[in-house]
Amino acid sequence: MEAIRTDRLTKSYGKARGITELELSVGEGEFFGFIGPNGAGKSTTIRTLLGLIRPTSGSARVLGRDIVKENQAILRQTGYLPSEAVFHPGMRVGEILKFSADLRRRDCAAEAKRLCERLRLDPAAKADELSFGNRKKVGIVCALQSEPPLLILDEPTGGLDPLMQREFFDILRERSAKGATVFLSSHILSEVQRNCTRAAVIREGKIIACGSVEDLAKSSARRVSVLGRVDLSGLEGIRDLKEGDGTASFLYSGDMSRLLSRLAEGDVRDLSVSEPDLEEIFLHYYGKEDGLS
């Protein structure tokens, strides 16, 4: 069974774009990355899957259940971490965790205690006084304490220091090893590349690429770095061109023989052609840098 399956899922906000005919498939037990810059439609997709907003058209199933008709059954088996964790005022961390568990009608005290220890979170602390990162930790414990089979995490590492990020991903890998599906939305490509097995790239509300992280990285595009002089004008398939003092570096997805001809015509003293990392692939798909942080 697929953990998440969308079929032409669309959400429009009048003139504003939401998501358009989204086709997405996440297998059970996968560690799946959902990549896109801010405003691409990642959160809209997640909020639609969780029933916070209703789809304009199309359909989706989560854990085999319809997102509109069987929303409660989905939420019972899903732990969700929003990009910005906001809690009711005047509550202590422990009270928030208990409230979250009570809403699930579960006793999660033991798991909550374990997670708080691992994430160095004080249950007696007042949530209103916590830093952004510590509020994020509260959100993480809320999402994980009931040990749900599906975890949907929206920009989960924002505000966490590198050590905490490592601990957090260790916990996620443990959950994944036990069979949980992890759906991780992020604009930080390196964390998707390090942790996810498959990923989808969303751009302006549409999925523009989906596959294994390895395959995505094996795009036809190559990072070409040239030391010397070469005339690249008119050559199609060049992106992210950076020219400096006798050097040029660019992503190339055009006809390789034409590039080689140009290089042969120029004065090339050194040449490097390498497989780009996911960040560069991302640039390749977007064709611009403005979505990246």
Next chain:
Amino acid sequence: MTVVRHELRQGRLSFLIWTGAIGFLLSVCIFLFPEMKGEMDGVGELFSSMGSFTAAFGMDKISFGTLIGYYAIECGNVLGLGGAFFAALCAADVLAKEEKDRTAEFLLTHPVSRGRVVTEKLIAVFLQITALNLVIYALSLGSMALIGEEIPWGEVNLLHLAYYILQLELSGICFGISAFLRKGSAGIGLGIAAITYFLNLIANITESAGFLSYVTPFGYCGGADIVSSGSLDGVKVAVGVLIGAAGIAAAYGKYLKKDIR
């Protein structure tokens, strides 16, 4: 009842402040009565000859010199307006605050249906209003006993019942509005309470605007009418209950399908 408990805890401070303030003012009013009683003969004549002002507060129908007359006018305004403000504020904020404070995402991504959220929040509002009225009722009766006056049980009970129904109606209206709002709920709630209060004053002053007393919940809370007739106006109460119920129905209709931002 997790959401009910949560709401009661969240609204604890506001409840204590409003209950304390209304209870204190009401008790002070009652404790002033023995001193005022002796001066009421002259004052009563003065109050009953002030034209529109007299009619607006119903002072032409009851005597200020009796405990129930004094209580219906003076204390009625304190409880009527204070209780209405509390009920409106409480109900107008209860659904809207989740989006305003951005806590809706946390609450509604737990396995708790929107219907259950709406129902439990409504129960929490009604419980707070009921608790406030019980405390105020007990304080009023206690204060009357302390000043050594005979308690006019029938009239006092009717007055408190009327204000309780008023608060439930206003809370129903504001609860409905709350489902449509994302911010500004407090101002709208207080505004509705104030407007309905002044609509009733206008209805009392101007005969041609008398129909307004069927629209505003204060229409069936006129202390002078209740004391002089010994009953509540059933038609006005029924209209009020229907309006309140319509507000609650609107809340369910909207919130169950609303996009949460």
